[in-house]
Amino acid sequence: MSIFSNLGNKKLVIGLIHLKPLPGTPFYEEGGFDKSLEKALKDAKALYKGGADGCLIQTVDRVYPAGDDADYARVAAMSVITHEVKKSVSPEFIIGTQIMWNCITPSLAVAKVCGASFTRCTSLIGTTASAFGLVNANPLKVQQYRRQIGAQDVALISEIDGYHFQWLGGELPLLQKVQMAKMAGADAVEVMHSDEEINNRMVHDIKKAFPNMPVVLGGKTNIENVSRRMKEADVALVGSCFENKDWGGFVDETIVREYVSIVRAMEK
Structure with a gap:
């Protein structure tokens, strides 16, 4: 069963942990791995002590x-970073891992071996343009590998309209993309729009048509707007808000605590 199943009134707050360039990437610098590990542990502690439900460890290469x-x-x-973060928090703290830009099967492998609960898929369905070339989905490969390593318990969040994914080749109706993601084995779908009204309408439409499909907000929430943006959504991925508007910086426990208190009040 997915961690996103049967949430009821519960709303999950998941903070992003942005790493430094890792070994094996062009912009890696000597000592960078130790800095990434130190940052991940510090951020995880801030998220945990601030009351967040979990974290998503994400490469920034x-x-x-x-x-x-x-x-x-x-x-x-x-793998090492995810393992160390897992050891540093309580078993109830949800951990996700994402090797960007769309390295889904390696992310699944890390999650399965290290005991993480989910990964986020830039393109589980369709094709999207990126600064690094066209990103093509391969759900067959993903699901075959997922079964091969016994990672059905690692949930998949499928971006369908958001930060990293915009359908290439003519826009498809939102609900059609939800259906495609569901067919491809997604455990939750992610949306994000900078326009709050549009964003809220997207979430509403998905929940009306697919009441059992968890909806993840991919960004743009903050202390001022979370009570409105999270009204019908199930999960929020939170980056720069928790980093005090310094994307890629350290997580601020005080901001996490204030944000979480607002969300907890919405669950009552």
Whole structure:
């Protein structure tokens, strides 16, 4: 069963942990791995003590492969970091891992071996443009590998309209993309729009048509707007808000605590 199943009134707050460039990537600098590990542990502690439900550990390597495969050293580094974060928090703290840009099977491998609960898929369905080339989905490969390593318990969040994914080749109706993601084995779908009204309408439409499909907000929430943006959504991925508007910086426990208190009040 997915961690996103049967949430009821519960709303999950998941903070992003942005790493430094990892070994095996062009912009890696000597000592960078230790800095990434130190940051991940510090951020995880701030999120945990601030009351967040979990974290998503995400690579920030500046340039990325457009395909699914990832350098061995990169995967090894991500595994060590995820393992150490897992050891540093309570078992109830949810951990996700994402090797960008769309390295889904390596992310699944890290999650399965390290005991993480989910990964986020830039393109589980369709094709999207990126600065690194066209990113093409391969759900057959993902699901075959997921079964091969017994990772059905690792949930998949499928971006369908958001930060990293915009359908290429003519826009499809939102609900059609939800249906495609569901067919491809997604456990939750992610949306994000900078326009709050549009964002809220997207969430509403999905929940009306697919009441059992968890909806993840991919960004743009903050202390001022979370009570409105999270009204019908199930999960929020939170980055720069928790980093005090310094994307890629350290997580601020005080901000996490204030944000979480607002969300907890919405669950009553």
